Amino acid sequence: xxxxxxxxxxxxxxxxxxxxxxxxxxxxxxxxxxxxxxxxxxxxxxxxxxxxxxxxxxxxxxxxxxxxxxxxxxxxxxxxxxxxxxxxxxxxxxxxxxxxxxxxxxxxxxxxxxxxxxxxxxxxxxxxxxxxxxxxxxxxxxxxxxxxxxxxxxxxxxxxxxxxxxxxxxxxxxxxxxxxxxxxxxxxxxxxxxxxxxxxxxxxxxxxxxxxxxxxxxxxxxxxxxxxxxxxxxxxxxxxxxxxxxxxxxxxxxxxxxxxxxxxxxxxxxxxxxxxxxxxxxxxxxxxxxxxxxxxxxxxxxxxxxxxxxxxxxxxxxxxxxxxxxxxxxxxxxxxxxxxxxxxxxxxxxxxxxxxxxxxxxxxxxxxxxxxxxxxxxxxxxxxxxxxxxxxxxxxxxxxxxxxxxxxxxxxxxxxxxxxxxxxxxxxxxxxxxxxxxxxxxxxxxxxxxxxxxxxxxxxxxxxxxxxxxxxxxxxxxxxxxxxxxxxxxxxxxxxxxxxxxxxxxxxxxxxxxxxxxxxxxxxxxxxxxxxxxxxxxxxxxxxxxxxxxxxxxxxxxxxxxxxxxxxxxxxxxxxxxxxxxxxxxxxxxxxxxxxxxxxxxxxxxxxxxxxxxxxxxxxxxxxxxxxxxxxxxxxxxxxxxxxxxxxxxxxxxxxxxxxxxx
Numbered sequence: 244x245x246x247x248x249x250x251x252x253x254x255x256x257x258x259x260x261x262x263x264x265x266x267x268x269x270x271x272x273x274x275x276x277x278x279x280x281x282x283x284x285x286x287x288x289x290x291x292x293x294x295x296x297x298x299x300x301x302x303x304x305x306x307x308x309x310x311x312x313x314x315x316x317x318x319x320x321x322x323x324x325x326x327x328x329x330x331x332x333x334x335x336x337x338x339x340x341x342x343x344x345x346x347x348x349x350x351x352x353x354x355x356x357x358x359x360x361x362x363x364x365x366x367x368x369x370x371x372x373x374x375x376x377x378x379x380x381x382x383x384x385x386x387x388x389x390x391x392x393x394x395x396x397x398x399x400x401x402x403x404x405x406x407x408x409x410x411x412x413x414x415x416x417x418x419x420x421x422x423x424x425x426x427x428x429x430x431x432x433x434x435x436x437x438x439x440x441x442x443x444x445x446x447x448x449x450x451x452x453x454x455x456x457x458x459x460x461x462x463x464x465x466x467x468x469x470x471x472x473x474x475x476x477x478x479x480x481x482x483x484x485x486x487x488x489x490x491x492x493x494x495x496x497x498x499x500x501x502x503x504x505x506x507x508x509x510x511x512x513x514x515x516x517x518x519x520x521x522x523x524x525x526x527x528x529x530x531x532x533x534x535x536x537x538x539x540x541x542x543x544x545x546x547x548x549x550x551x552x553x554x555x556x557x558x559x560x561x562x563x564x565x566x567x568x569x570x571x572x573x574x575x576x577x578x579x580x581x582x583x584x585x586x587x588x589x590x591x592x593x594x595x596x597x598x599x600x601x602x603x604x605x606x607x608x609x610x611x612x613x614x615x616x617x618x619x620x621x622x623x624x625x626x627x628x629x630x631x632x633x634x635x636x637x638x639x640x641x642x643x644x645x646x647x648x649x650x651x652x653x654x655x656x657x658x659x660x661x662x663x664x665x666x667x668x669x670x671x672x673x674x675x676x677x678x679x680x681x682x683x684x685x686x687x688x689x690x691x692x693x694x695x696x697x698x699x700x701x702x703x704x705x706x707x708x709x710x711x712x713x714x715x716x717x718x719x720x721x722x723x724x725x726x727x728x729x730x731x732x733x734x735x736x737x738x739x740x741x742x743x744x745x746x747x748x749x750x751x752x753x754x755x756x757x758x759x760x761x762x763x764x765x766x767x768x769x770x771x772x773x774x775x776x777x778x779x780x781x782x783x784x785x786x787x788x789x790x791x792x793x794x795x796x797x798x799x800x801x802x803x804x805x806x807x808x809x810x811x812x813x814x815x816x817x818x819x820x821x822x823x824x825x826x827x828x829x830x831x832x833x834x835x836x837x838x839x840x841x842x843x844x845x846x847x848x849x850x851x852x853x854x855x856x857x858x859x860x861x862x863x864x865x866x867x868x869x870x871x872x873x874x875x876x877x878x879x880x881x882x883x884x885x886x887x888x889x890x891x892x893x894x895x896x897x898x899x900x901x902x903x904x905x906x
Contacts, residue, residue: 264289264299271308276319279312283325290332297336306333306347314352324364327356331371334378341378349375350385354392362402369399369409376413383417393430400435404444411436411450418457428465432458437472440482445492452486452498455479459505466509469502480506484518487526493535497542500526504550514554524550524557528564531607533573537593537600540574544603548610555614562611562618572625574604598640605635605646609653619657629668636673641682648677648688655695662702671696671703675710683724690719690730697737708738708746717753725767732762732773739780744790747781751791756798763802768815775806775818782822788829796835799826800842807845813854820849820860827867836868837879843886850891855900862895 267289270282286305290297300306312318313326330349333340349371356368375381386392396413399406414436418427432454439451459465472479485491486499503523506512512519527550529535530543551557561567577593577600608628612619622628632654635647651670654660665671674696677689693712696703716738719731735750751759762774778799782788792799799822806819823846827833836842849861865888869880883889 268303268305280322287329294336301343320361324367327367334374338380366405373409377416386417407447411454415453456501463509466506466511470511541599541603544607548607552610571604574600602643602646605650609649612653652692666702687726694734713753729769736777782825789831792832817856824863
C-alpha cells in the first residue's frame with residue numbers, strides 16, 4: 244500500500260508549497276495596474292535571498308507574465324523596471340533558474356528594453372542581462388546574434404556609472420576567443436572603454452580592466468593598439484603599472500598584471516621592459532605566496548607561467564624571485580588538515596578546488612624549466628617532485644594530468660635528468676599508461692615526452708620498447724591529428740637510431756610499406772622530414788642496410804625516386820640523397836642503385852645542381868659506390884665514368900666551395 248500512497252503524498256507537499264506562492268502570480272493578472280505594480284513589488288521582496296521561493300514562482304509560470312508586462316507599451320515605466328528587477332533576482336538563483344529564463348527568450352526582451360529612453364529601466368535591464376550572461380549556462384553567442392546590439396551597448400556606456408559597470412561586465416564575460424575580440428575591437432571597444440580606467444567608481448575601473456584583460460589575451464592587434472592609447476595624457480601601460488602597486492586591491496593587481504602579460508606575449512611590450520621585469524613579474528610571484536587565497540594563487544601561477552613560457556631570461560629571473568621554486572611546493576600540500584582556515588565554507592571550497600593549485604604549479608614548473616638546466620635541477624630536487632609528477636599523471640582531473648605531462652615534458656629536455664631522476668622513478672611506466680587512452684591534447688604532449696625518453700642515451704629506452712611502444716607509435720602515425728603524426732614518426736626515428744636489427748625490422752613491420760608511402764606523401768613537411776630521418780636511421784650499418792634492402796629494397800627505391808622527382812625543398816632532397824648514400828654503403832644493397840639507371844641519372848643531375856648541399860650529398864653517393872677496397876668497384880667505376888661523372892668531378896675540383904673541392 245505504501246507504494247500507492249507515495250505519489251499523491253509528494254504531490255500534496257508540492258501543492259502546499261506552491262499554493263503559498265500562487266497568490267503572487269495571480270496578482271500579476273489583476274485588471275488594476277496599481278495592484279499589478281504592488282504585486283510585482285511584493286514578489287520582489289519575497290524572492291530576495293530565497294531560492295525556494297524563486298523556484299516556486301518559476302514553476303507557477305511567473306516568468307512569461309513578467310516578460311509580457313515588461314514588453315507591453317501600455318505598462319508604466321515603473322512597472323517595467325520592477326519586472327526587470329524581479330527577473331534579475333530570479334536569475335541570481337540556481338543555474339536551472341537561468342535555463343528557465345533563457346527558455347522563455349528573456350534575452351531578446353531585455354535587449355529590446357535597452358531602446359527605452361528611461362535610464363532607470365535601462366539600468367535594470369542591463370543588471371538582469373549581466374546576471375544572465377555571467378551564468379555558465381548562457382551561450383555567449385546570444386550577445387552577437389544581432390549586429391546592432393554591440394554598437395547600441397557602446398553608445399549606452401556614456402549614460403551612467405551603472406551602465407558602464409554592467410556593460411563592461413557583459414563584454415568581459417562574453418568575449419571568448421578571437422572572433423568575439425574582433426567584433427568588440429571593430430566596434431571601438433578600446434576607445435570607448437579606455438577612459439573608464441580612471442573612473443571615480445572602483446567597480447567601473449575594475450570591470451573596464453577585466454575587459455582589457457580578455458580583449459588583449461593572445462591578440463596582437465588589440466595589444467599593439469593598447470600600447471599607444473592614452474587617457475588624460477597617460478599611456479595605458481603606465482596606468483596598468485599604477486594598478487599593480489601593492490596598495491591596490493589584489494583583484495586589481497592581478498588583472499592589470501594579466502593585461503601587461505598579454506601585451507608582452509603579443510610583442511607589444513618587450514620582455515626586458517622595466518614594467519615587465521620590475522613590476523609585472525614580481526607582482527605575479529607575490530600572488531603565489533602562502534597567504535593569498537586559493538584562486539589568487541592559481542591565477543597568479545598560471546599568468547606567470549604564460550608570461551615566462553618562451554623567454555629564458557624571464558624564466559631565470561622568476562626562478563630566483565622570492566624562492567618561487569620552493570614556494571610552489573606548498574601548492575601540493577594545501578589545504579592540509581592543519582590549515583589555518585577557520586571559515587568552514589572556505590575550507591570546503593578549497594578542498595573541492597585543491598586540484599586547481601596542483602595544475603597551476605605543474606604549469607609554472609613547466610615554464611620555469613623550459614630552457615635552463617640549472618632550473619630543471621632545482622625543480623627536480625624540490626621535495627618529492629618526481630613522485631608528485633607521477634601521481635599527477637594518474638589524477639582524475641584531465642587538466643591536472645595535462646599539466647603534469649607538460650611539466651614532465653619540460654624536464655625531459657635535460658640529458659642529465661633522463662639518465663638519473665627519470666630512471667630512478669621509472670617515469671616511463673605511468674607515461675605509457677597515459678598514452679593508452681587519453682584525449683588528443685594529452686597525447687600530443689605525452690608523445691613528445693616519449694620522443695625524449697627514446698633518445699639513445701636514455702636508460703628508459705629499453706623498457707619502453709619491451710612494453711609495446713612500437714605498435715603504439717605506429718598507430719600514432721595514422722592519426723588525423725598532425726602533431727600526433729609528427730610525434731609518432733619522430734619517436735620511431737629516435738628509437739631506430741643505432742638500434743639492433745630486430746628493432747628495425749619490428750618498426751618496418753609495424754609501419755607497413757603502405758603506411759610508409761602514406762607518410763612520404765604527407766602534405767606536411769615536418770612529417771616528411773621525420774619519415775626520411777627514420778629511413779636514414781633504419782639504413783645504417785652495413786649488415787642492417789643489406790638486410791632491410793633485401794626485404795624492402797624495391798619499395799624504398801620507389802619512394803626515393805618519388806621524392807627526388809617531386810616539388811620538395813632543399814632539406815627534403817638533401818635528406819633523400821643521404822638515404823641513397825647510406826644504401827650505397829651496403830655490400831649487396833648498392834647493386835639496387837647500380838642497376839637503376841634512372842636513380843644514377845638523378846645522382847648525376849644533383850652533382851651539377853646550383854645548391855652546394857645537394858651537390859655534396861650526391862657526391863657522398865658516388866664516393867660510397869666507387870670505394871676501391873670493395874668487390875666490383877672497378878665495374879662500378881667504369882659505368883660511372885661512361886656516364887660522364889668524372890668530367891663533373893673535374894669541374895667540381897675547381898669549385899670555390901672548399902667542402903666541394905675537397906670531396
